[in-house]
Amino acid sequence: MKIRKGDTVEVIRGEDKGTRGTVREVVHGKSRDGAVDPNGDRVFISGVNMVKKHQRRTGDVRTQVGIIEREASLHVSNVALVCPHCNKAARVGYLVQPDGSKVRVCKNCHETIE
Ligand SMILES: [Zn+2]
Numbered sequence: 001m002k003i004r005k006g007d008t009v010e011v012i013r014g015e016d017k018g019t020r021g022t023v024r025e026v027v028h029g030k031s032r033d034g035a036v037d038p039n040g041d042r043v044f045i046s047g048v049n050m051v052k053k054h055q056r057r058t059g060d061v062r063t064q065v066g067i068i069e070r071e072a073s074l075h076v077s078n079v080a081l082v083c084p085h086c087n088k089a090a091r092v093g094y095l096v097q098p099d100g101s102k103v104r105v106c107k108n109c110h111e112t113i114e
Contacts, residue, residue: 002081002092002104003043009079010089011048016074020082021045027073042073049074085111 003009007023022045029040051072057065080089086109094102095112104113 003041003076003079008082008084009043009045010082011045011074011078012080012089013078014049014074016048019048021048024071041076043076043079044071044073045079046071081113083108083111083113085109085113 003023003026005023005026008020009023011017011019011021023043024046025044027042027044029042049072050069052067052069055063055065055068057063081092081104082088083090083106085106088108090109090113091107092113093105093107095105096102105111106113
């Protein structure tokens with residue numbers, strides 16, 4: 001998984017193409033029993049891919065009723081990590097450190113991304 005919570009990403013496909021935002025939540029494409037979800041990994045990005053949802057009364061007084069706006073998830077393949085060094089939607093590679101840990105590397109400017 002190349003995209004993490006808190007990353008700045010740019011939408012590279014679809015209606016919100018070119019929009020940038022911060023990853024609010026990453027949903028891994030695995031169900032509870034460990035099977036791979038065919039929909040794959042998805043991300044929620046603050047303020048991106050807003051959808052209006054008509055919320056009906058549910059009987060629960062805490063539920064907000066009416067038309068509410070909320071973020072819909074995007075498939076990770078539709079977003080690209082924005083490199084904090086070159087400020088471009090970057091392709092990301094991995095570099096294995098001497099201690100065996102992997103760090104993300106921008107394939108554009110070759111800087112590591114924390
Ligand atoms: Zn870069």
